[in-house]
Structures are given as structure tokens and as C-alpha cells.
Amino acid sequence: MLSFILRRVVIAIPTIILISIFVFTLQKLLPGDPVLAMAGEERDPQVLEFLREKYRLNDPIPVQYLTWIGKALTGDLGISLRTNQPVLELIGQKLPVTIQLATMAMVFAMLIGIPAGIFSAVKKGTVIDYIANVVALSGLSIPNFWLGIMLILLVSVKWKLLPASGYVPLSEDPIRSITVMIMPAFVLGTALAATLMRHTRSAMLSVLSSDYVRTARAKGLVERQVILKHAFRNALTPIVTLTALLFGELIAGAVLTEQIFTIPGFGKLVVDAVFNRDYAVVQGIVLVTAVGFIFMNLLADVAYVLLNPRLRKQ
Amino acid sequence: MSLDDTITSPDLLVVKDFSLRFRGAPSDQINHVSFSVSAGKTLCIVGESGCGKSVTSLAMMGLLPAGAAEINSGLMVFEGKTLNLADPKAMRKIRGSRMTMIFQEPMSSLNPVFRIGDQIVEAIKAHSNATDGDAEDRAVAMLRRVGIPAPEKRMRDYPHQLSGGMRQRVMIAMALVNDPALLIADEPTTALDVTIQAQILELIRDLQAETNMGTIMITHDLGVVAEIADTVAVMYAGTIVETGPAERIFNDPQHPYTIGLMSSIPQLTGVRGRLSTVPGMVPTAQNMPTGCRFATRCPFAQPICATEPPLVEMAGGHQVACHFAPLEIKLKDSL
Numbered sequence: 001m002l003s004f005i006l007r008r009v010v011i012a013i014p015t016i017i018l019i020s021i022f023v024f025t026l027q028k029l030l031p032g033d034p035v036l037a038m039a040g041e042e043r044d045p046q047v048l049e050f051l052r053e054k055y056r057l058n059d060p061i062p063v064q065y066l067t068w069i070g071k072a073l074t075g076d077l078g079i080s081l082r083t084n085q086p087v088l089e090l091i092g093q094k095l096p097v098t099i100q101l102a103t104m105a106m107v108f109a110m111l112i113g114i115p116a117g118i119f120s121a122v123k124k125g126t127v128i129d130y131i132a133n134v135v136a137l138s139g140l141s142i143p144n145f146w147l148g149i150m151l152i153l154l155v156s157v158k159w160k161l162l163p164a165s166g167y168v169p170l171s172e173d174p175i176r177s178i179t180v181m182i183m184p185a186f187v188l189g190t191a192l193a194a195t196l197m198r199h200t201r202s203a204m205l206s207v208l209s210s211d212y213v214r215t216a217r218a219k220g221l222v223e224r225q226v227i228l229k230h231a232f233r234n235a236l237t238p239i240v241t242l243t244a245l246l247f248g249e250l251i252a253g254a255v256l257t258e259q260i261f262t263i264p265g266f267g268k269l270v271v272d273a274v275f276n277r278d279y280a281v282v283q284g285i286v287l288v289t290a291v292g293f294i295f296m297n298l299l300a301d302v303a304y305v306l307l308n309p310r311l312r313k314q
Numbered sequence: 315m316s317l318d319d320t321i322t323s324p325d326l327l328v329v330k331d332f333s334l335r336f337r338g339a340p341s342d343q344i345n346h347v348s349f350s351v352s353a354g355k356t357l358c359i360v361g362e363s364g365c366g367k368s369v370t371s372l373a374m375m376g377l378l379p380a381g382a383a384e385i386n387s388g389l390m391v392f393e394g395k396t397l398n399l400a401d402p403k404a405m406r407k408i409r410g411s412r413m414t415m416i417f418q419e420p421m422s423s424l425n426p427v428f429r430i431g432d433q434i435v436e437a438i439k440a441h442s443n444a445t446d447g448d449a450e451d452r453a454v455a456m457l458r459r460v461g462i463p464a465p466e467k468r469m470r471d472y473p474h475q476l477s478g479g480m481r482q483r484v485m486i487a488m489a490l491v492n493d494p495a496l497l498i499a500d501e502p503t504t505a506l507d508v509t510i511q512a513q514i515l516e517l518i519r520d521l522q523a524e525t526n527m528g529t530i531m532i533t534h535d536l537g538v539v540a541e542i543a544d545t546v547a548v549m550y551a552g553t554i555v556e557t558g559p560a561e562r563i564f565n566d567p568q569h570p571y572t573i574g575l576m577s578s579i580p581q582l583t584g585v586r587g588r589l590s591t592v593p594g595m596v597p598t599a600q601n602m603p604t605g606c607r608f609a610t611r612c613p614f615a616q617p618i619c620a621t622e623p624p625l626v627e628m629a630g631g632h633q634v635a636c637h638f639a640p641l642e643i644k645l646k647d648s649l
Contacts, residue, residue, distance in 0.1 A: 211422040215417065217377055218377060218410060218414065219414075220440045225440075234426070
């Protein structure tokens with residue numbers, strides 16, 4: 001198992017390097033001059049030159065890349081061109097917010113999507129299955145931002161049940177922190193729940209017609225055991241893989257959701273950094289996201305092996 | 315014999331006039347089927363793919379998907395009690411304890427993600443309050459009985475670590491661990507190598523002799539039938555066309571379909587020629603002929619065959635559903 005994980009980590013390294021080169025190069029191709037953005041009204045060539053020199057923007061691009069990646073390896077992702085804060089510190093501040101949002105959204109999506117998928121597979125062809133599918137399709141089709149705005153209008157403005165925006169750190173007031181995050185998590189999780197539901201349904205359908213499920217029934221097991229133990233345990237493998245892949249979608253969705261609910265998270269940091277040509281921050285964020293994504297997939301691979309005894313002894 | 319007579323029948327299982335139709339199908343998938351099995355005896359249900367032999371056994375076990383099929387007539391009496399196929403709870407209690415089943419595909423019939431020991435223990439605990447320890451001991455003992463070496467160790471194996479033959483032994487262990495009165499074996503050897511086939515058949519026969527359970531063996535392999543059957547029911551397109559003691563079916567087949575099946579067995583001796591086959595295909599539910607269902611493929615068919623054939627009783631419990639039974643000459647010799 002350990003060697004399996006190590007192998008996976010080693011395989012991930014070239015991926016991360018490629019991503020970092022790609023992001024770095026892409027940044028340089030973007031129109032706009034970060035120094036101009038930084039200097040604001042100031043147009044004194046000497047000041048601009050000083051800034052360029054300070055941030056080593058006159059070096060050849062490969063050298064700039066190596067400088068950056070070398071420091072990144074020691075945990076130094078540079079300094080925000082805008083706020084002068086270390087990028088790592090910025091990310092450290094914003095990431096937990098988004099992790100909380102993403103986790104709550106994922107928990108919500110799993111709590112709704114997986115049982116709904118199981119239910120609709122078991123009740124295939126019935127009214128329940130039909131309704132579940134219509135709801136799922138709506139969940140996929142309704143845009144995040146529209147749902148978010150509607151919820152704010154209804155739940156916050158009209159019924160005054162939940163706050164429309166803001167953020168309270170989990171460490172400060174857990175209950176309030178979660179309450180504030182409910183609506184954004186719901187908005188972010190809706191599409192995921194629908195995706196999960198559809199995939200759970202199809203995974204369950206293929207498993208439910210398998211021979212070993214028939215064997216489980218032939219043993220005289222109660223239907224609940226047949227479905228939740230024998231069938232679901234096998235359907236879980238594709239669901240876990242999907243969940244890891246959805247992580248990317250989750251981060252992308254978080255960008256939008258955080259804008260709607262003005263949550264000071266990772267997504268907002270990305271958007272601000274891109275608009276302000278804050279190279280160091282954008283690079284840092286993409287690198288952290290890529291590593292996170294790879295980590296999630298590594299977790300999925302490990303889970304895959306744990307779930308599937310056929311893979312264990314190889 | 316009226317339907318009520320079956321209740322007092324000494325037979326372990328009596329299926330009487332059983333008809334079943336899949337929802338939306340234009341004709342009955344299983345058409346007025348009757349057969350019986352006694353304790354300690356083996357009934358072989360023989361027929362081509364799609365003739366309804368597996369559907370019959372799945373119906374007996376209550377394993378057809380809910381709402382998929384409608385039972386139009388007949389009853390099944392098992393251990394003196396009429397099976398209530400419409401009551402899933404009652405069927406579940408019988409299933410896996412008094413009446414058990416093994417399947418064609420040992421490779422896929424065991425759940426790949428659970429240890430085989432756990433799967434057997436689960437079968438025990440589904441029908442008793444045995445403690446984990448007791449259930450495990452019983453599972454180990456059962457694995458030993460089906461000829462699995464080092465059963466304590468094998469308990470911790472996953473299905474993929476066993477060969478096909480071993481997996482079928484595990485399936486048999488799982489099916490017999492609750493000491494059933496009836497074992498339904500649905501083509502248990504079809505997916506196995508010939509040498510393993512013989513071992514599995516022998517195992518089933520030995521265990522049957524030990525426990526006196528009745529066995530229904532579903533197969534299309536006449537070699538298996540010859541090996542193991544006490545009685546044979548030949549099934550064609552959802553009807554039983556001929557039934558009787560095995561040696562009578564082999565030596566004196568009366569139905570043209572049975573005759574066709576028998577002559578399609580390759581012989582080692584005698585004149586060599588083209589292997590005889592039954593021409594054509596089993597009719598689908600959409601174009602099921604009225605009257606005798608075999609008429610469309612029968613070389614002897616006459617206009618009368620468009621009417622329902624009578625069930626002709628012959629000596630020794632031999633029954634044939636054919637307008638022309640009994641045959642005037644003994645066909646076996648002229649084959």
C-alpha cells in the first residue's frame with residue numbers, strides 16, 4: 001500500500017511541474033503590465049523600472065520561472081504585487097474558507113445525491129424514479145448564480161431566515177459559521193448532487209442486475225442488506241472516483257458562489273488576483289489548486305484500492 | 315389428479331399447472347408446467363437456452379424482479395405447504411434456508427468485495443441467531459465438506475483468489491450451509507472445464523446422498539442428465555413436452571423434440587455422419603404458435619398440431635405432450 005502511494009506521488013511530480021510551467025508561461029502571455037497596475041497613477045519610468053528590477057521582471061522568462069519554482073519548493077510563493085503580503089499567507093487565510101464551503105457543499109451533495117441515486121435505481125421506472133430524474137436535471141440546468149440570487153431574495157431578504165452574505169471563521173463561532181455557509185453550500189452543491197445522483201443511479205443499476213446481487217437475494221438476505229451492502233458497496237467505486245473529479249468543478253463553482261455571497265475565500269482571491277495582474281498570487285493559487293486536485297485524485301486512488309480487493313495485492 | 319391431491323403428496327416439491335407471463339408479453343413464458351421432486355432425488359430440467367427453465371427456477375425461489383411477471387395459473391407446494399409467491403417476506407424465509415440455489419457463473423456469482431468466509435457466514439446469520447463464532451465454525455466445516463483445502467485460510471480469501479471450480483464449491487457450500495431440503499442448480503457446470511464439471515457433479519451427488527436433499531438440476535447438457543438424473547423434464551418454449559424417469563427418456567423418447575435432442579448427442583460408435591440438429595429456433599413470445607409450441611420445428615407436424623396436444627400418460631410415470639404419442643415404433647433403434 002505504501003509503495004503504491006509513493007508510486008502515485010512520484011507520478012504526480014511531472015504533472016505538477018508541467019502545470020507550473022504552463023501557468024507561468026500563460027501569465028506572461030496575458031496582455032497588461034503588472035508594474036503599471038501596481039504603480040497606479042504613477043507613470044515615472046524610473047519608478048516603473050525600479051519596480052521591474054525589484055520583482056526581477058527583466059530577467060529572461062526561464063530564469064524567472066526557475067527563481068519562482070525554486071522558492072516555491074521552500075514554501076515561498078512570492079509576495080502579492082498588490083498587497084505586499086506573502087502569497088502563502090494570503091492563501092493560508094483564504095483557503096480554509098473555501099475548504100469549508102467546498103466540504104459543506106460536497107457533504108450536502110453526497111447526502112442528497114447518493115441516497116436519491118440509490119432510491120431511483122431501486123425504484124427504476126416508477127414515479128419516484130421519474131421525479132428524482134426531473135429534479136436532478138433541474139439541479140444540473142439551473143445556473144448557480146441564478147439559484148444563489150433567488151435564494152438570497154427569498155430566504156434572506158423576504159423571509160429573513162439566513163444571512164445573505166459574509167463569513168464567520170469556524171474557530172470563532174462554529175454554529176454561526178455553518179449557518180452563514182448553508183446557503184452558499186446549497187447553491188454550490190446542487191449541481192454536484194445532481195451529478196452524483198445520476199452517476200449513483202447508473203452505477204447501482206448496473207450492479208443491481210449482477211449475479212452476486214442475485215446470489216445475495218438467493219441467500220434470503222433482507223432487501224435492505226442486498227441493496228446497501230452487496231450492491232452499494234460495489235457501486236461505490238465509480239462514485240468515489242467521480243467525487244474526486246468533481247473537486248475541480250467544486251473549486252470552479254466556488255469562484256462564482258463566493259462572488260455571489262461575498263465570501264472572502266479562495267475564489268474571490270483568484271478573481272481579484274487575475275483582474276489586478278497579481279502574477280505571484282495567481283501562480284500560487286493555481287499551483288495550490290493543482291496540487292490539491294492531484295491530492296484528491298491520489299485519495300481516490302487509495303480509496304479505490306481499499307474498496308477493491310482485486311487491486312490490493314498487486 | 316385434482317389440484318388438492320398435491321397437498322398430501324409425499325413429494326418434496328410439486329409444481330402444478332404453473333403459468334407465468336412477463337409483463338407486456340403476448341404469450342405465457344411458462345405454459346402450464348407441472349413437475350415434482352422427491353427428497354433425495356434429482357430432477358433434471360432439460361432444454362435449449364430461452365426455453366424457460368431458469369425462469370421457472372427463479373420463480374420458485376421468488377427471485378424474479380418484482381412486478382416483472384404475472385403468475386396466471388398453478389401452484390407450487392413445497393414441504394407440504396403452498397408457496398405464496400406473492401409474499402416476499404415468506405419467500406425470503408424459505409429462500410436460502412429450505413430451498414437454495416446455485417448458478418451458472420461461479421466467476422460472477424460471489425460478491426467480489428467481500429471475503430468468502432463472510433459471505434457464507436452471512437448466509438447462516440440470515441436464517442439463524444448463531445453467534446459470529448458459531449457461524450464461522452459452521453462455515454469452515456461446510457467449506458471442508460465441499461472439498462476446499464485449508465478452509466480456515468480460504469475463509470479469508472476474496473473470490474478473485476479462487477479458481478472457477480473452487481468458487482463453485484464455495485457457492486455450493488453457501489447453498490448447503492443451512493441444510494436445505496431442496497437445491498436448485500441452474501447449469502452449475504456450464505462455465506467450468508470438463509474435468510472440473512465431473513468433480514462438481516460428483517460433489518453434488520455425494521452431498522445429496524449425505525443430506526437426502528432433493529435436487530433440481532437445470533441444464534442443456536444431456537451428458538450431465540445421464541450422469542445425475544432420476545427423473546427428467548424436457549422443456550421447450552415454456553412447456554414441458556416430456557417427463558419421466560431418466561432411463562425411459564433416454565431409451566424410449568416419445569416427443570419429437572426429445573428425439574431431436576437425443577440424436578444431437580455425438581456418438582463414439584456407429585456410422586459417422588453429419589451431427590443431427592433440431593432445425594430452426596425457439597419461437598419468441600411474440601410469435602408463439604398456438605397449439606403445440608414445437609409444431610413449427612417438428613418434422614412430423616400435421617394440421618392437428620395447431621390444437622393443444624394432450625398429455626399422454628405412459629408406463630412408469632412417463633408423460634408426453636404430443637398428439638401422436640405413444641409412437642408405434644421404438645425410435646431409439648432407428649436413430
